[in-house]
Amino acid sequence: MNVYSIARSQYYRGVDAEPIQANRPFVAGDTHNLDHARANNHLEAKTMQTIIEAVLQAGRSAVDIALYTLLPIMLVMMVLMRFLHGAGVIDRAVRIMEPALSPFGLNGLSVLVMIQISLVSFAAPLPTLTLMEDRGTSNRRLAAALAAVLAMAPANATFPMAAIGVNAGLTVLLSVIGGLVASSCCFYVFGRKLSADPLEPNAIEKRATTKPSILKTIEIGGSEAMLVVLRVIPMLLLSLFVVYSAQSAGVINILKTVLAPLFSFLGLSTDLILPIITKYLAGSTALVGLYTDLDRSGTVSSILTSDSTIGFLLHPFDLPGIAILLSAGPRIARCALPALVSALVGIGIRSALGFVVA
Structure with missing residues (x-):
């Protein structure tokens, strides 16, 4: 030797x-x-190679979602909101709708949040949530609005799945009920210790209220949209990294194996395991993709399209959805905990009502 x-x-x-x-x-x-x-x-x-690949894949996906999906929606919606604000339309809408929504812990802008998620997409409420924070909406009402959004069905998942057999009209109706239940729970129960006092408008809002020119309004709305999208990327990247790491490590297959006996013991269909894991780890878009694949292969069971299952699965309460919505503003992120708990109550009510009306 x-x-x-x-x-x-x-x-x-x-x-x-x-x-x-x-x-x-x-x-x-x-x-x-x-x-x-x-x-x-x-x-x-x-x-180490697996970790690096997961980081790079998450980074590419996060930037792709932020720049090519969220930014166009955010920019157009935020500029539109600023024009409506400058014209006084939003202030009039707030005064009209506030009395009806106040018992649920919401203000007038909150109805726009609920309309946007129901008819546009899960990302559409971001500009309104940001505007609510800019205008000095109290922490308590901000949390209530966030809870409502987290408990409601996003249009970008509801309507594509209607072609697979999901009852879109009933889904939207139960979604609104679930959102109102979530906001009420947040305002009166889980978020009651949050401050209910309005705050001073921030610097961006003060600039916007001076009735700037058209170009200045576009500049303000566009810059605000860019700031929100930049805040989205880090949290979205981390959540996607968790998803891709779990896939690479075989965690999803392990969960399917572990959960199968539990679902059988509870009398639940094992067909629900993969949609549930996909939804809560990867989000509503991935869930739509899964349902589309199952539909093409002719393996969509009736339990997967039942109103109870849809109430449990269709909402932004998942890793990517929470990461994106909490990026709407720093105060919204600080008020997240009571909103998240309240959203679970709203989702439970939606699922229960779906079972009753079935």
Whole structure:
């Protein structure tokens, strides 16, 4: 055994291992230790490669969603909101709708939030939530509005799934009920300790209320949309990293195996396992993709399109959805906990009502 071989063997055996003497006879254990060390190094390298690939994939997806999906919606909606605000339309709408929504813990702008998620997409309420924070809406009412959004069905999932057999009209109706239940729970129960006092409008809002020119309004709305989208990327990237890491590590398959006996014991269809895992890890868009694939293969069971199941699955309460909505503003993120708990109550009510009316 030459000096190089001795050094390599000593390295793979560890620095605390007994030195190998040059005149010691070669034993089979030396080869075993060397192979074991090589296997460990290979495993570590493969794990690191998997992590890096997950990070890069999450980064590409996060930037793609932020720039090519959220930014166009945010920019158009935010500029439109600023024009309506400058024309006094929003202030009049708030005065008209506030008396009807106040018992549910909502203000007039909150109805726009509910309309946007029901008729546009899960990302459409972002500009209105941001505007509510800019205008100094109290933390308590901000949390109530967020709870309503988290409990409601987004249009970008509801209407595509109508072609698969989902009752879109009933879904929207139960969605509104669930949203109102969630906002009420947040305002009167889980978020009652939050401040109900309005705050001073921030600097962006003060600039917008000076009735700037058309170009200045576009500039204000566009810059605000860009700021929101930039805040979205880090949280969205982290949530997608969790999803892709779970997929690479086989966590989803493990969950399917572990949950199957539990679902059977509870009398629930095992057909629900994959949609539930897909929804809560990857979001509503991934769920629509899964349903579309199942429909093409002719394996969509009636339980998957039942009103109870749809009430439990169609909402932004998932990793990507929460990450995006909490990026609407720093105060919204700080008020998230009571809103999240209240949203679960609203989702439960939607699912229960769907079971009753079925």
